[in-house]
Amino acid sequence: MMDPFQRIREEAYEANRQLPGLGLVKFTFGNASAADHTQRVFAIKPSGVSYEKLSPDKMVVVNFEGQVVSGHLRPSSDTLTHAVLYSHWPDIGGIVHTHSTYATAWAQALRDIPIYGTTHADHLPVDVPCAPPMADDMIQGNYEYQTGMQIIQYFQEHGLDYHQIPMILVGGHAPFTWGTTVEKAVYHSAILEEMAFMAYLTEQIHCRVNPSALPPRLKSALIEKHYERKHGSQAYYGQDTND
């Protein structure tokens, strides 16, 4: 008999497996999940298990209410955050959470990552948002659920579109990224880390000639051009078959 969760188990496994090689996680930090919106379930990394010991059948299948549906191991401690995002955002098929070094440093500095160049604009047309740390009662309550709710609400309150902005920094904590597939969520985690590194360097290099100001943001025409040539209705980047 076929395992109805085989596809998401394999996709989640493959995504988790890639994270250490991309330099995005150390030891057991971080977790990736892949969702099946038809069945309202997702497969996620088991908690505290090292990446080299993972296999598709060790992925834990959880429903959008956060209850384990299949699997013998305890799911990632961040499982409820994933559940909240999937249940609110119908168009995301994968989520990745890492503590990647540069992105996490921006989260710890409680700063949005300014859009300083086309590498950033190729992927999203605005600053990478950083949500402030939550109120104490939310932290002390159902913390991981509240982390998900905070992300949802932050996007609502600031009028952000999760299709366009596939990432957020949670202040004091670390980034979450997502995408239509978990493979794309992994890509967004990797590109976020590179954007975070570049923005850090850009400020350090700029401040030597102008210590009292941040570098100028990329001009609007360039943001629009680079974002649209990859993501707009007239996009001409890539091959027609590969997106």
Next chain:
Amino acid sequence: MMDPFQRIREEAYEANRQLPGLGLVKFTFGNASAADHTQRVFAIKPSGVSYEKLSPDKMVVVNFEGQVVSGHLRPSSDTLTHAVLYSHWPDIGGIVHTHSTYATAWAQALRDIPIYGTTHADHLPVDVPCAPPMADDMIQGNYEYQTGMQIIQYFQEHGLDYHQIPMILVGGHAPFTWGTTVEKAVYHSAILEEMAFMAYLTEQIHCRVNPSALPPRLKSALIEKHYERKHGSQAYYGQDTND
């Protein structure tokens, strides 16, 4: 029957293949091309195809007017920039565009890279130029063509010689490099990244003892000595056979 583009296909393939291993590109960023000035064509990476899936026959052959001459895939979205440079500069046989981290950070900070040491002077005798972001109408028009034109005009207006200065930063965007062969263009991309890293560190180290000034440029006699011993008519670096 022989493929008349075999040499440039292979050279372009080999150059593109080297970029990830040199740490200069991630995912599908960046592109290298090799030109044949006799036929007025160049071979360039297809757009959005990952480096491990490339092969010589997947390179797209394009003429100096930017029209595809041979190949089934869509060429790099930056193809017109390459076409403009080849059609204006008869002595370059290869071009490389990357978003390498340190060079891109200087481009995002909108700064020339000052010549602080002999590692820089071994390769070019002036600061690495950074062209400002283009006017909005140029961006909104034929963007990649205008990027090429901007580079050509920047060199003309500032009296720069493309034989001597095989690289430029495009402000807010990233570097382009070139050379008599695409192999040399790859080398110039790699050395630019190292120069960008060293210049960044030099300013950070210098500012701890003198926060209000940039480090002094390398003295003229040293610039001349190092540049000339590698590139002058009396050059004595390397073996007579290997350049």
Next chain:
Amino acid sequence: MMDPFQRIREEAYEANRQLPGLGLVKFTFGNASAADHTQRVFAIKPSGVSYEKLSPDKMVVVNFEGQVVSGHLRPSSDTLTHAVLYSHWPDIGGIVHTHSTYATAWAQALRDIPIYGTTHADHLPVDVPCAPPMADDMIQGNYEYQTGMQIIQYFQEHGLDYHQIPMILVGGHAPFTWGTTVEKAVYHSAILEEMAFMAYLTEQIHCRVNPSALPPRLKSALIEKHYERKHGSQAYYGQDTND
């Protein structure tokens, strides 16, 4: 006849062997030891021997008074520091000393590493302490013994619990870490290096928008939540079997 020190020799060997691969030591810097509190002995790296030439039988077995019990090689020059920690702290089974780059830079800057994020709070709920350089007469006397005593006394005087805080920076020198096993001590060295890197970046990123203040420490509720979910009596991170 069985070697009564076989377990600690193998554990110490395995821990030392991991250090270069984790990027924590270069050449012959650093040393790891594993203790057997029943026999009041520990196995430690021989001094100045490169990591690739190590084997379990080359580990030197030393008692808690610092005297060699078994082995033909001279033990690490830091052996007495290890001996002092084992003889005072009954619950540690392993110690690691490295000169890992970022942690050592904080030690050289004579600064505690502030707790800026959850990556830090996942591992310890306070700043990483940095003990000041010792008095001259302690340095000129039995230096390595005094280094151990200084660590013990620093924890006593500041009311720190070595179970909760498995690491210290020795000012001007470098870090020491420990754990219930040497495997955990190695993990603490690696995580310390990452926390040191992140805290450095956090300050650099924050100072661009607020040059005259350090970033805010992570709020107490988040520290407590993250530390407790991994280490508290109600911990729910990881699998029940793997800690």
Next chain:
Amino acid sequence: MMDPFQRIREEAYEANRQLPGLGLVKFTFGNASAADHTQRVFAIKPSGVSYEKLSPDKMVVVNFEGQVVSGHLRPSSDTLTHAVLYSHWPDIGGIVHTHSTYATAWAQALRDIPIYGTTHADHLPVDVPCAPPMADDMIQGNYEYQTGMQIIQYFQEHGLDYHQIPMILVGGHAPFTWGTTVEKAVYHSAILEEMAFMAYLTEQIHCRVNPSALPPRLKSALIEKHYERKHGSQAYYGQDTND
């Protein structure tokens, strides 16, 4: 018939071969040589040949006056600098010149590397000296010979002992290191790079709490202790057989 230069050819080859793997050179930068003071010759890397194409028989043998004694390739362009150091300093058996990133950045910032910690003091008991750029007529004359003479004179004028201080930064250029063997010279290049990296970080970390001062130098008692326990007459680091 035996090649009288076999030993130095092999030692020089092995040293050059190690430099890229240690992250100290890119492309054809840098060069290592091994000397035979009895014959007053040294073997050195040929100029501009990539490291993977080297072999012992490609090393060029040069006498202490700088004339090629054996070999078909042109020796490193820095050969005369090596010749000057060997002819003045009878106790050095090997020399290494690199453009390693952090050490070169200090050279470009024209700064000595302050002794901030025991990692530095384990290797030399003073700041790493940085000689200022030479006068123009020395640069325009016999440049590489003058570079050697400048190093010799800098040590003489500042009362430095080349046995104790096996390295120098040449301002605006890059480091030279040496040792009783070329293997030790390679080690000194690697440790210099690490010291340069750590000192850079130390200043960056310290300036966040005290922007107007450099970090304090390591206290004298610690410098003396660490230098002496490795290099003094009562040294107890390492095994009696391995130094």
